[in-house]
Amino acid sequence: MNSLDELIESMISGNRRSLGKIITLMENDSSSCSYIIPKIHSKTGKAHIIGITGPPGSGKSSVVDKLISYYRNEGLKVGVVAIDPTSPFTGGAILGDRIRMKKHYTDKEVFIRSMATRGSLGGLSEATGNAVKALDAFGKDIIIIETVGAGQIEVDIVKVADTVIVISVPSMGDSVQTIKAGIMEIGDIFAVNKADIEGAEKCIMEIKMMLDLSEKKEDWVPPIVKTYGNLEDGAIELYESIKEHHNYLIKSGHHEKKRVIREKTELLNILQNMFFKNLYSVISEIEIEELARIIAKREKDPYMVIQELMPKLKNLM
Numbered sequence: 001m002n003s004l005d006e007l008i009e010s011m012i013s014g015n016r017r018s019l020g021k022i023i024t025l026m027e028n029d030s031s032s033c034s035y036i037i038p039k040i041h042s043k044t045g046k047a048h049i050i051g052i053t054g055p056p057g058s059g060k061s062s063v064v065d066k067l068i069s070y071y072r073n074e075g076l077k078v079g080v081v082a083i084d085p086t087s088p089f090t091g092g093a094i095l096g097d098r099i100r101m102k103k104h105y106t107d108k109e110v111f112i113r114s115m116a117t118r119g120s121l122g123g124l125s126e127a128t129g130n131a132v133k134a135l136d137a138f139g140k141d142i143i144i145i146e147t148v149g150a151g152q153i154e155v156d157i158v159k160v161a162d163t164v165i166v167i168s169v170p171s172m173g174d175s176v177q178t179i180k181a182g183i184m185e186i187g188d189i190f191a192v193n194k195a196d197i198e199g200a201e202k203c204i205m206e207i208k209m210m211l212d213l214s215e216k217k218e219d220w221v222p223p224i225v226k227t228y229g230n231l232e233d234g235a236i237e238l239y240e241s242i243k244e245h246h247n248y249l250i251k252s253g254h255h256e257k258k259r260v261i262r263e264k265t266e267l268l269n270i271l272q273n274m275f276f277k278n279l280y281s282v283i284s285e286i287e288i289e290e291l292a293r294i295i296a297k298r299e300k301d302p303y304m305v306i307q308e309l310m311p312k313l314k315n316l317m
């Protein structure tokens, strides 16, 4: 048994430090995934994965902190993956997570992991997905992903979730416009946080209007709930809605469907990465550049070039 096997086994048997190490390993060295994932895959699939996204400083961590408390009262084990935004407004997000979820950091059944977006762009949704897998295999019942709703990468990240919560806050002028269209579409539940601030009703109305305009994809009507991230019991309605959504997913069969879609995406990603990596083992980048030059000079077209490469490409796998 090698040391990685020992690490995996130690993680599965409940060692938190090993869990942290496994997540780091998969984050920094994607080739380790092809060794780790096969050993943990059969132990995953049990957790309810919740994605929570919204503008910087909208109170995501504060709301997550409240949700953790409700789940812990139920005796459920919770994992959190908080994506540290590169946003200049919230440079100290990791510190923010620590402060906001302070009381849970000492709870052995809560595992909070912050991930930096810096440097790992592109691979971030993959790294998040792998961290979720590790937490799932570790035995977490609830896994929450917190990410700033800023662009396509964030949309990809929360797509891993069974239930997606989109947070907005009042008094941002045209609040809803700040929610990117792509994010609006993936919301299963909309939370208006800082509902103690003036303008909460207006914010709800705006979201409702946006939802009425958007094409309904399922028979689930996304509820819009108020949350108070600064109050002890400020996210009870959200917590209830998450439960309702989970029940809906299971009963309607959408749970299974969503998971198949997710596995399909992952499978295609792995295949794509694999083909690409192997591509450079059968044809060098210099050769590709040379071919590009020929195509640019109109001596050949891309399809002709690929046809000629076929004998080499057959060795790709």
Ligand SMILES: Nc1nc2c(ncn2[C@@H]2O[C@H](COP(=O)(O)OP(=O)(O)OP(=O)(O)O)[C@@H](O)[C@H]2O)c(=O)[nH]1
Pocket: 055, 056, 057, 058, 059, 060, 061, 062, 063, 085, 090, 093, 096, 097, 100, 148, 193, 194, 195, 196, 197, 227, 228, 229, 230, 231
């Ligand atoms: N008035 C009011 N303040 C709130 C509420 N919820 C959170 N806050 C405050 O808003 C600030 C930001 O809260 P966070 O929970 O760190 O927000 P976040 O969205 O996680 O922030 P980033 O992760 O940095 O994007 C903190 O000062 C909170 O105390 C609320 O319901 N009402």
Ligand SMILES: [Mg+2]
Pocket: 060, 061, 062, 082, 093, 096, 097, 146
């Ligand atoms: Mg936060």
